[in-house]
Amino acid sequence: MAKISPVSAKYIVHASIKIDGVVDRPDVIGAIFGQTEGLLGNELELRELQRSGRIGRIEVNVNTSSGKTAGEIIIPSSLDKTETVIVAAALEIIQRIGPCTAKVDVTLVEDIRVSKRQFVIERAKALLREMTDNTLPDSQELADEVSQSVRMMEVVEYGRESLAAGPGIDDSEEIIVVEGRADVLNMLKQGFKNVIALNGTTVPQTIKDLTRKKTVTLFVDGDRGGDLIIRGMLSTAEVDFVCKAPDGKEVEEITKKEIHKALRGRITAEQAKLDLGIDDQGQLKEEVEPRRYFESRQQPVRRMEQPVRVDAPRTEPARAMVKPLGALGVAPMTAPVNAVRPPIKDGKLSVDEKKIFKQTMEDLFGTRGACIFDQKLNVLGKVPLSELPSTIKSLNGGVYALALDGAVDSDLVHVAEKLGINYLIGTGSKVKEATKVNVLTDDKL
Numbered sequence: 001m002a003k004i005s006p007v008s009a010k011y012i013v014h015a016s017i018k019i020d021g022v023v024d025r026p027d028v029i030g031a032i033f034g035q036t037e038g039l040l041g042n043e044l045e046l047r048e049l050q051r052s053g054r055i056g057r058i059e060v061n062v063n064t065s066s067g068k069t070a071g072e073i074i075i076p077s078s079l080d081k082t083e084t085v086i087v088a089a090a091l092e093i094i095q096r097i098g099p100c101t102a103k104v105d106v107t108l109v110e111d112i113r114v115s116k117r118q119f120v121i122e123r124a125k126a127l128l129r130e131m132t133d134n135t136l137p138d139s140q141e142l143a144d145e146v147s148q149s150v151r152m153m154e155v156v157e158y159g160r161e162s163l164a165a166g167p168g169i170d171d172s173e174e175i176i177v178v179e180g181r182a183d184v185l186n187m188l189k190q191g192f193k194n195v196i197a198l199n200g201t202t203v204p205q206t207i208k209d210l211t212r213k214k215t216v217t218l219f220v221d222g223d224r225g226g227d228l229i230i231r232g233m234l235s236t237a238e239v240d241f242v243c244k245a246p247d248g249k250e251v252e253e254i255t256k257k258e259i260h261k262a263l264r265g266r267i268t269a270e271q272a273k274l275d276l277g278i279d280d281q282g283q284l285k286e287e288v289e290p291r292r293y294f295e296s297r298q299q300p301v302r303r304m305e306q307p308v309r310v311d312a313p314r315t316e317p318a319r320a321m322v323k324p325l326g327a328l329g330v331a332p333m334t335a336p337v338n339a340v341r342p343p344i345k346d347g348k349l350s351v352d353e354k355k356i357f358k359q360t361m362e363d364l365f366g367t368r369g370a371c372i373f374d375q376k377l378n379v380l381g382k383v384p385l386s387e388l389p390s391t392i393k394s395l396n397g398g399v400y401a402l403a404l405d406g407a408v409d410s411d412l413v414h415v416a417e418k419l420g421i422n423y424l425i426g427t428g429s430k431v432k433e434a435t436k437v438n439v440l441t442d443d444k445l
Contacts, residue, residue, distance in 0.1 A: 009076035013088040014108040019069040021100030028060045031097040036090045054078050154188055159206030168193035174215040182252035190256040203236045211238040218242045221250040242272040268366040354445050357425050360403045361442040370404035389415050408439050
């Protein structure tokens with residue numbers, strides 16, 4: 001009897017059989033052939049189909065338990081799908097096997113070509129991957145591969161801790177400190193060669209030594225971990241500027257445009273301490289709830305958003321600015337702004353005045369604020385530079401000197417002349433013409 005090879009089968013019929021009694025495998029096979037004989041005509045006779053190789057070997061697996069038999073019937077077929085399901089349905093007419101009652105249910109007619117087709121697809125994918133890997137890349141891929149390898153070669157081990165760094169650390173006056181090696185690689189890829197990694201949360205001695213000699217910008221990830229690294233660096237090293245990647249992003253994954261935007265928006269270390277609400281040791285100040293660092297990523301970061309009075313702690317709330325003169329112990333002047341002003345003092349600063357103004361300029365450094373003094377050199381208050389002109393006008397006189405963290409310009413000089421202010425002390429001067437107000441810079445104090 002010819003038998004069909006399972007490889008050439010297109011369909012496989014799966015059927016379950018339940019028998020109320022104990023029978024053997026030959027009994028089930030005999031019932032299949034005997035009870036379907038003559039049922040489907042000569043063309044679909046099971047014996048003839050097996051002789052012609054269109055039906056394969058019929059597999060029967062049975063198990064006997066507690067006086068009952070159950071099992072599975074498997075029939076491979078190379079007939080078309082219509083003829084196959086007719087043969088499958090014919091199995092369900094079997095009601096008895098030997099003296100026992102039986103029930104056959106066709107559970108599945110499987111098209112094995114589907115699994116073969118899936119195998120073909122998966123194998124084709126594997127062959128395509130193999131061919132792609134072994135095929136020569138195009139010119140752009142070659143260029144990218146060469147440039148990437150060059151950047152990898154540019155990473156050097158710096159210091160006794162073997163920190164990952166760019167080749168321009170020693171030659172640059174300014175350096176950028178990042179968190180890890182992956183950050184260094186991305187910065188090198190975007191053209192920054194004066195970058196070095198911390199390689200952990202503990203600040204290495206090499207980094208501490210570099211911060212004493214160079215201008216340092218700390219560039220960290222835009223997450224909670226970045227804030228903690230800022231606190232650690234500010235408490236142990238001499239950091240000049242701080243900047244962060246966009247919220248939720250890491251330095252190793254941001255683009256060149258995002259890197260430039262973050263570096264342009266860097267803030268001073270002092271302002272970072274104010275924003276994070278920490279002291280010089282990196283500890284959170286209990287009396288202040290830390291502000292969200294870099295509250296807006298869309299606009300340039302302002303260096304002075306939380307002005308405080310000079311005679312008050314730096315953690316005083318943001319609106320503790322200029323108070324009414326009566327509250328400060330100074331009698332307010334009632335003369336209108338356009339009234340006659342006291343003559344502007346013409347002479348040099350006294351030793352005490354120099355000392356007070358010099359200390360005030362040191363306190364103002366990096367705050368973008370200004371201090372207002374009366375005739376007795378009492379501090380009337382501190383305001384942001386943007387609010388300085390309107391504030392001094394509202395005081396209606398009584399202002400002796402202004403010290404500001406910024407350059408003195410002509411507009412401020414004209415306002416000071418109208419109000420009878422004697423001294424303007426700034427970090428620089430943009431005034432070229434002669435003026436009645438004594439304009440000084442902090443380097444001359």
